[in-house]
Amino acid sequence: MEQRTVGKNGPAVSALGLGCMGMSDFYGGRQDSESIATIHRALNRGLTLLDTADIYGFGDNEELVGRAVRGRPRDSFFLATKFGIVRSRTDPAVRGFNGRPDYIRAACDRSLRRLGMETIDLYYQHRVDPQTPIEETVGAMAELVRAGKVRHLGLSEAGVDTIRRARKVHPIAALQSEYSLWTRDPEDGVLAACRELGIGFVAYSPLGRGFLTGQINRFEDFAADDYRRQSPRFQGENFQRNLELVKRVGELAAAKGCTPGQLALAWVLAQGKDIVPIPGTKRRSYLDENLGALDVRLTPSDLGQIEAIFPKNAAAGLRYPEAMMNAVGR
Numbered sequence: 001m002e003q004r005t006v007g008k009n010g011p012a013v014s015a016l017g018l019g020c021m022g023m024s025d026f027y028g029g030r031q032d033s034e035s036i037a038t039i040h041r042a043l044n045r046g047l048t049l050l051d052t053a054d055i056y057g058f059g060d061n062e063e064l065v066g067r068a069v070r071g072r073p074r075d076s077f078f079l080a081t082k083f084g085i086v087r088s089r090t091d092p093a094v095r096g097f098n099g100r101p102d103y104i105r106a107a108c109d110r111s112l113r114r115l116g117m118e119t120i121d122l123y124y125q126h127r128v129d130p131q132t133p134i135e136e137t138v139g140a141m142a143e144l145v146r147a148g149k150v151r152h153l154g155l156s157e158a159g160v161d162t163i164r165r166a167r168k169v170h171p172i173a174a175l176q177s178e179y180s181l182w183t184r185d186p187e188d189g190v191l192a193a194c195r196e197l198g199i200g201f202v203a204y205s206p207l208g209r210g211f212l213t214g215q216i217n218r219f220e221d222f223a224a225d226d227y228r229r230q231s232p233r234f235q236g237e238n239f240q241r242n243l244e245l246v247k248r249v250g251e252l253a254a255a256k257g258c259t260p261g262q263l264a265l266a267w268v269l270a271q272g273k274d275i276v277p278i279p280g281t282k283r284r285s286y287l288d289e290n291l292g293a294l295d296v297r298l299t300p301s302d303l304g305q306i307e308a309i310f311p312k313n314a315a316a317g318l319r320y321p322e323a324m325m326n327a328v329g330r
Helices: 032-044 056-067 101-115 133-148 160-169 188-197 236-256 258-270 285-293 298-309
Strands: 003-005 012-014 049-052 078-083 083-088 095-097 120-125 150-156 174-178 200-204 273-275
Touching: 012 150, 032 056, 032 285, 056 101, 078 101, 101 120, 101 133, 101 258, 120 133, 120 174, 133 150, 133 160, 150 160, 174 188, 188 200, 236 258, 236 298, 258 273, 258 285, 258 298
Parallel strands: 049 078, 078 120, 120 150, 150 174, 174 200, 200 273
Antiparallel strands: 003 012, 083 095
16 A cells, blocks of 8 residues: 655555545435445555544544444554534534634544544544634644644644644644545645645545546435535536536546546546545445555646646536535635
């Protein structure tokens, strides 16, 4: 398994991680036994970075990941989780944000209990809380490092100014944001700032929430509780326009002898050795397909062809509903 470093002087992890969110929430349906088998397959194949968060399934996902790694040597996996988004059980679509020190300390303890661990390898602020100065938030996170509860700190979907301010309080190992062929927002300054500051970049949804795999053809196929029903890119005319883009990616992939998803992942991997994509899946078959992307080598000509058919900002529609877009880049 190829290794990449999280940050200039940070820990080494597998070049591809595993996003565990969909195992418990947002994408319709759960099958914990298959999800745990998928995590086991990932670890057995050399993948080490597992990504979860306290809001995925209202903590269920952390418990699931904790069960899956129980009994494994602690140095055989690298566990990342997050705090800071507050969801309502009565209306799960409602989002709040909390970066206050007292909340952070309590959230960390709850995550550790659910995971069944003494230490979190990488602890992210999931979204910036506009009501709490980032210096206070990162200061509280730094206390967790000193207490031995957390090893490394990260931010998610933060803006450049926030990243710079946070780093003055404590080293930031990683910035996690959405990045893929159809979401290239980080190229507007965030990636450059991370590289300047020696911060690693973890790319979530590198397969465009599954769209870039070429397996999604009809909006009606989404389960009633699937988050993508609310996503602008999966609705109406946007869906059809994006489907045409993916079909052209599929043609390139066929010529390359790989799947569309593997081509899309290989593109993210090719954007820099400091980038670690974390495609999510809850099935072993898709995990194996994703890992196959590590064997796809894109030439300068390949990258030029991809850019020609899928240039920046080609995807139709916002990547999140407008209210959720307001929480990114802060």
